[in-house]
Amino acid sequence: MRFSIAVLFLFVHFSCIAAYDPLDPNGNITIKWDVMSWTPDGYVAVVTMNNFQIYRHIMSPGWTLGWTWAKKEVIWSMVGSQTTEQGDCSKFKGNIPHCCKKDPTVVDLLPGVPYNQQISNCCKGGVLAAWGQDPQASVSSFQISVGQAGTTNKTVKLPKNFTLLGPGPGYTCGPAKIVPPTNFLTSDRRRKTQALMTWNVTCTYSQFLARKHPSCCVSFSSFYNETITPCPECACGCENKNKCIKSDSKLLSVVGVNTPRKDKAPLLQCTHHMCPVRIHWHVKVNYKDYWRAKIAITNFNYRMNYTQWTLVVQHPNLNNVTQVFSFDYKPLLPYGSINDTGMFYGMKFYNDLLMEAGPFGNLQSEVLLQKDINTFTLKQGWAFPRKVYFNGDECMLPPPDSYPFLPNSAHTSQAFIAISILSSVILFLTLIC
Numbered sequence: 001m002r003f004s005i006a007v008l009f010l011f012v013h014f015s016c017i018a019a020y021d022p023l024d025p026n027g028n029i030t031i032k033w034d035v036m037s038w039t040p041d042g043y044v045a046v047v048t049m050n051n052f053q054i055y056r057h058i059m060s061p062g063w064t065l066g067w068t069w070a071k072k073e074v075i076w077s078m079v080g081s082q083t084t085e086q087g088d089c090s091k092f093k094g095n096i097p098h099c100c101k102k103d104p105t106v107v108d109l110l111p112g113v114p115y116n117q118q119i120s121n122c123c124k125g126g127v128l129a130a131w132g133q134d135p136q137a138s139v140s141s142f143q144i145s146v147g148q149a150g151t152t153n154k155t156v157k158l159p160k161n162f163t164l165l166g167p168g169p170g171y172t173c174g175p176a177k178i179v180p181p182t183n184f185l186t187s188d189r190r191r192k193t194q195a196l197m198t199w200n201v202t203c204t205y206s207q208f209l210a211r212k213h214p215s216c217c218v219s220f221s222s223f224y225n226e227t228i229t230p231c232p233e234c235a236c237g238c239e240n241k242n243k244c245i246k247s248d249s250k251l252l253s254v255v256g257v258n259t260p261r262k263d264k265a266p267l268l269q270c271t272h273h274m275c276p277v278r279i280h281w282h283v284k285v286n287y288k289d290y291w292r293a294k295i296a297i298t299n300f301n302y303r304m305n306y307t308q309w310t311l312v313v314q315h316p317n318l319n320n321v322t323q324v325f326s327f328d329y330k331p332l333l334p335y336g337s338i339n340d341t342g343m344f345y346g347m348k349f350y351n352d353l354l355m356e357a358g359p360f361g362n363l364q365s366e367v368l369l370q371k372d373i374n375t376f377t378l379k380q381g382w383a384f385p386r387k388v389y390f391n392g393d394e395c396m397l398p399p400p401d402s403y404p405f406l407p408n409s410a411h412t413s414q415a416f417i418a419i420s421i422l423s424s425v426i427l428f429l430t431l432i433c
């Protein structure tokens with residue numbers, strides 16, 4: 001049984017490694033170029049990045065966008081963003097381009113740049129909110145003036161080989177495709193104009209590309225069994241175990257210990273799981289018609305605050321959420337009708353910031369669910385979530401045979417759990433392959 005499960009998992013990893021998130025099957029980041037005018041030697045375009053992912057955002061230090069020019073294009077100027085390097089512009093006299101590189105790398109400007117360097121939706125330090133959390137903040141734009149390019153829609157060559165860091169690896173971008181020109185409404189909404197030419201690029205995320213190990217883990221407890229099921233040992237990889245710091249270490253009182261590094265290297269509290277984030281799910285109360293679970297999120301990274309965090313949970317009873325205390329909640333319907341997934345996130349200005357590790361580095365909520373008499377049970381780990389994602393990355397769950405058992409149900413459950421894993425793997429395969 002274990003062997004066949006392992007074979008199936010390997011099959012999932014290798015055959016379906018393409019970026020695909022079963023809980024957000026249409027999630028992507030779309031980059032759209034609208035050519036707004038032709039110039040004597042090229043064009044001016046507005047580039048708009050839309051994050052259509054429901055629960056995955058791009059955190060500080062923000063996105064980095066790259067591409068390769070198809071011909072000898074140069075960037076004369078940019079508004080609302082900049083390239084990180086100018087490259088070799090020694091061929092130019094008089095007017096020097098903003099960037100002459102064949103493969104420019106573009107980053108957003110920081111908030112508060114002078115007004116004449118801004119356009120709408122720019123200058124947010126590259127931070128893009130998740131679409132399900134804050135659609136208005138899930139878009140980023142800049143303007144680019146391209147020279148030595150085509151000057152008609154027949155002669156323009158589309159840039160190639162797009163790359164997106166968000167901020168780390170994980171995204172894969174497809175080729176640019178010409179799409180119907182975008183329509184724009186004037187601000188009084190009385191006149192419609194359209195782009196001279198539009199192309200789109202779609203980028204999708206894959207956790208396998210982003211990192212070798214998970215970045216969060218899950219632990220369980222219940223009112224009916226005093227065992228706490230911890231996160232799996234080394235759930236997030238133990239390579240850096242020698243660099244972690246004990247929670248009672250004197251080093252923690254040194255000034256600057258929390259200062260983020262340029263390379264975003266974490267400073268983790270020493271734990272047996274070595275995860276930067278742990279989600280704890282506690283089955284708290286069993287009422288007659290309802291039951292209640294408590295969720296706690298703990299940050300173990302001394303050098304990181306998580307802004308606009310999201311937590312996605314899959315559990316068959318989430319179709320009957322009655323009340324969520326102190327977090328915002330939104331049901332997700334990845335397959336239209338299967339209403340078993342939901343997104344929790346912080347309330348604006350109240351708990352949308354998960355503070356660095358330490359006394360304030362945790363957040364809590366409780367969920368009240370109405371029982372469906374046909375499915376509800378405390379047996380066989382049913383009350384625990386099937387999948388958990390923090391900030392769009394799937395968290396490692398404890399092995400099913402370690403879940404807190406209802407007294408006297410331990411023996412039937414092993415076989416049941418093995419069968420249920422097998423069937424969920426098969427379901428997963430049929431859904432994605």
Ligand SMILES: *[C@@H]1O[C@H](CO)[C@@H](O)[C@H](O)[C@H]1NC(C)=O
Nearest residue numbers: 026027028029030052053202
């Ligand atoms: C990108 O996401 C949008 C919104 O979910 C969807 O309509 C579109 O089909 C997606 N594009 C691709 C290429 O998957």
Ligand SMILES: *[C@@H]1O[C@H](CO)[C@@H](O)[C@H](O)[C@H]1NC(C)=O
Nearest residue numbers: 030031032048050179180200
């Ligand atoms: C192109 O991207 C925009 C968002 O940037 C999206 O609204 C539009 O549907 C996309 N067009 C196609 C044909 O994918």
Ligand SMILES: *[C@@H]1O[C@H](CO)[C@@H](O)[C@H](O)[C@H]1NC(C)=O
Nearest residue numbers: 152153154178181196197198
């Ligand atoms: C290019 O412009 C012509 C009209 O000038 C239009 O008919 C054609 O559809 C355009 N092609 C593209 C790819 O936008």
Ligand SMILES: *[C@@H]1O[C@H](CO)[C@@H](O)[C@H](O)[C@H]1NC(C)=O
Nearest residue numbers: 066067068103160161162163
């Ligand atoms: C595409 O970009 C990547 C990373 O920037 C680079 O390694 C690769 O060689 C490029 N491919 C082409 C065909 O330019």
Ligand SMILES: *[C@@H]1O[C@H](CO)[C@@H](O)[C@H](O)[C@H]1NC(C)=O
Nearest residue numbers: 258259260302303304305356
């Ligand atoms: C986290 O936010 C608090 C409050 O804004 C700030 O004092 C602290 O320096 C931040 N920590 C990190 C690691 O950025």
Ligand SMILES: *[C@@H]1O[C@H](CO)[C@@H](O)[C@H](O)[C@H]1NC(C)=O
Nearest residue numbers: 318319320321322331333339
């Ligand atoms: C999904 O469940 C939520 C409760 O969690 C409910 O408010 C919503 O109406 C349900 N949606 C559908 C389509 O069943």
Ligand SMILES: *[C@@H]1O[C@H](CO)[C@@H](O)[C@H](O)[C@H]1NC(C)=O
Nearest residue numbers: 319320321339370371372373
């Ligand atoms: C639970 O939700 C489903 C679908 O959202 C609904 O059909 C069912 O009646 C609900 N059950 C209870 C006990 O509210």
Ligand SMILES: *[C@@H]1O[C@H](CO)[C@@H](O)[C@H](O)[C@H]1NC(C)=O
Nearest residue numbers: 225227402403404405406407
């Ligand atoms: C509590 O659950 C554990 C499994 O995590 C099990 O070994 C133990 O027997 C259970 N305790 C009781 C009192 O049933």
